[in-house]
Amino acid sequence: MWLFLVTEIMFFGGMFCAYLVYRLAHFNAFAAGSQQLNIWMGAINTAVLIVSSVTVVLAVKAAGAGKRKVLVGYLVVTVLLGLTFLVIKGFEYREKFEKHHVPGPTFSFTDKFDDNGKQIPVNPKEAELFFSLYFAMTGMHALHMIIGCGLFSVLAILAWKGHYTPGYFTPIENAGLYWHLVDIIWIYLFPLLYLISRHS
């Protein structure tokens, strides 16, 4: 399982690397694009994911103690929190469509203004690059969330049927590790995409 997680680190690492290189090359446009993101939705989603990580770890603990109903309860809550994250993400994406910030033929981006109201021109092509990376990274992360929700749904059903005992609950442990990794990726995506360019 850990080897799989390492391949995931490298998979997302490639995108983080692309983001880093383009951010350095087109700093102004990336800052302008980042300032268009909804910091509150991002923060709430971070909190949702952290709480879900806690419920996962409590589910693993319940599995180890052989508490079947508690285990199923925590697994179900985890799935619900995962779905909450995806719904909030969906609203965020809708906002992007409404503002024409989705890369493609309808993409448009107006120049940004600094703290004194001075206009700073932004190359829309460069801003489009920021949003391409935004959608690639958050989209790939959301896909991992969808997979995670599916995994935990199946585990909840199997756990309900009494599949797991204190002597055997490795699948729950491994799914938990996967979920924590997805959480960690978001922990980095949130500051990189939403926070660090607030004052640039």
Add this chain to the structure above:
Amino acid sequence: MSEHEEHKSYSQGFYIAIGITLLVLTITTAAVAFVNLGPFNPVVALLIATIKATLVVLFFMHVKGASEKLTGAVLVSGFFFLAILLSLSLADYLTRSWR
């Protein structure tokens, strides 16, 4: 990850305390983003993110106190290669004459 491995586990209160710490750090990092620290905004944000990730890895993923030494080795090698990817890419892009 074998079934015979001893399962490390903390108390429920401990997990919740770690969770609350992570939430407090999230609020902190979001609040700091509104303060203009100049070049230090990214530094602070990434530092807080790294603290959060470390807490998750050590306590939620039970790397601290894991009975298998291999777990730590695999994890460290993963981040090591990520560091190579990022640092060598930047060493290239930041030193190109045409930029």
